Amino acid sequence: MKEFGAAIIGCGSIFTKHAEAIATLKGVKLLAVVDTDANKAAEAAREYGCQAFTDYNEILNRQDIDVVHLCTPHYLHAEMAIDLLNAGKHVLTEKPIAMNLPSAWRMLEAAERNKGQLGVVFQNRYNEPSVRMKETIESGILGSLICMKGIVTWNRNDAYYTNSGWRGKWETEGGGVLINQTIHTLDLLQWFGGDIASVQGSVTTDVLSDVIEVEDTAHAVIVFRNNVRALFYGTNAYLVNSPVELELVFEQGTLLLRRNCLYLFKEGKETLLFEPFTTITNSKSYWGTGHNRLIEDFYEHVKSDRDFWINGTEGIKALQLVMDIYNSSSTR
Ligand SMILES: NC(=O)c1ccc[n+]([C@@H]2O[C@H](COP(=O)([O-])OP(=O)(O)OC[C@H]3O[C@@H](n4cnc5c(N)ncnc54)[C@H](O)[C@@H]3O)[C@@H](O)[C@H]2O)c1
Structure with missing residues (x-):
């Protein structure tokens, strides 16, 4: 059976999730890591027993590399993905797909033209509660979905932004809490709700205005074509990382994700449908758990x-x- 060669570009905070996931896969070998910071690349290469590079152009012509993971800042996703797809690679990019829609459309075009796979890491879709919620909508077991609520109250402090050259800036992050942190919850809401009819929202910088030029807080009312209404609130201005809360109200019951446990409220009774195996102290440990399954599925x-x-x-x-x-x- 063919062995698939992998490479990861970007050896920063999310790198380990990808490297560890690849290490568990049969028939897949991490052959190269790339980071403009030579020390980071060398350290990652040492740890995972592969080659280190500081320029991704050096892996474009490597015939033994089939799949490249993009773990780089947002502003680099489009350019790198297009070059890699044009070089005949499959690409798995971290979210967001790109910093703006025209760049994302160019990525789609490159994937189609080169018949390459372009996967996007929305690992929360693999979380058991997300899967159960989606199944409940599709089965109609609780009747039709009426409305939803998604709440993300996290903390990203000054250092998170000032220690990074790219976060907190429109030019390189492409936005703040919306495009970086809460995009996972927005993805789940749109996955559950389907086609969107209208969006009303607003963004502000409540706490971090001396540190970042992008928003730290946002809210929105999303109305779907099927008349389902979703309320969304997200902020990086809380003092801790609370677990994401999701509520889905159906005609005959309500599903509630709270502290990473999934509850069903029906006919005056509360039932615990799912609780995580490990004690989860904050939402960060939770957002990571889907990476392994998503990466395995991508390779399958x-x-x-x-x-x-x-x-x-x-x-x-x-x-x-x-x-x-x-x-x-901006147009309110
Ligand atoms: N799915 C998730 O839950 C999740 C969580 C965290 C981060 N992310 C995403 O992962 C991506 C990376 O985020 P991060 O927090 O790891 O960032 P980071 O700043 O910690 O790491 C980025 C790395 O990319 C390297 N880099 C920068 N320019 C480069 C270039 N031209 N070539 C090669 N390497 C380059 C940097 O030196 C750095 O090591 C972002 O898209 C982010 O949104 C996703």
Whole structure:
């Protein structure tokens, strides 16, 4: 059986999730890591027993590298993905797919033209509560979905921004809490709700205005074509990282994700449907758990030449929603 060669570009905070996931896969070998910071690249290469590079152009012509993971700042996703797809690689990019819609459309075009896979990391879709929520909507077991609520109250302090050259700036991050942190929850809301009819929203910088030029807080009302209404609130200005809260109200019951446990409220009774195996102290440990499953699934699709389901077309939907909230906020 063919062994698939992998490379990861960007050896920063999310790098380990990808490297560890690859290490668990049969028939996949991490061959190269790339980072403009030579020390980071060398350290990662030492740890995972592969080659280190400081320029991704050096891996473009490597015939033994089939799949490249993009773990780089937002402003680099489009340029790198297009070059890699044009070089015949499959690309799995971290979210957001890109910093703006025209760049994302160019990525989709490159994937289609080169018949390459372009996967986007929305790992929260693999979380058990997310899967159960989606199944409940599709099965109709609780009747139709009526409305939803998504709440993200996290903390990103001054150092998170000042220690990074790219976060907190429109030019390199492309936005703040919306495009970076809450895009996962917005992705789930749009995945659950379907096609969107209208978005009303606003963004502000409540606490970090001396540190960042982008927003730290946002809210929105999203109305779907099926008349489902979603309320969304997200902020990086809380003092801790609280677990994400999601509520889905159906005709015959309510599903509630609170402190990473999923509850069903029906006919006056509360039932615990799911609780995580490990004690989870904050939301950060939770957002990581889907990476392994998503990465394994991506490779299963690449190996069997099937289209990965969170592809460019799917990955762009959350970015569209983010942009709709920015547009609504600026044109209110
Ligand atoms: N899915 C998730 O839950 C999740 C969580 C965290 C981060 N992310 C995403 O992962 C991506 C990276 O975020 P991060 O927090 O790891 O950032 P980071 O700043 O910690 O790491 C980025 C790395 O990219 C390197 N880099 C910069 N320019 C480069 C270039 N031209 N070539 C090669 N390497 C280059 C930097 O030196 C750095 O090591 C972002 O898209 C972010 O939104 C996703």
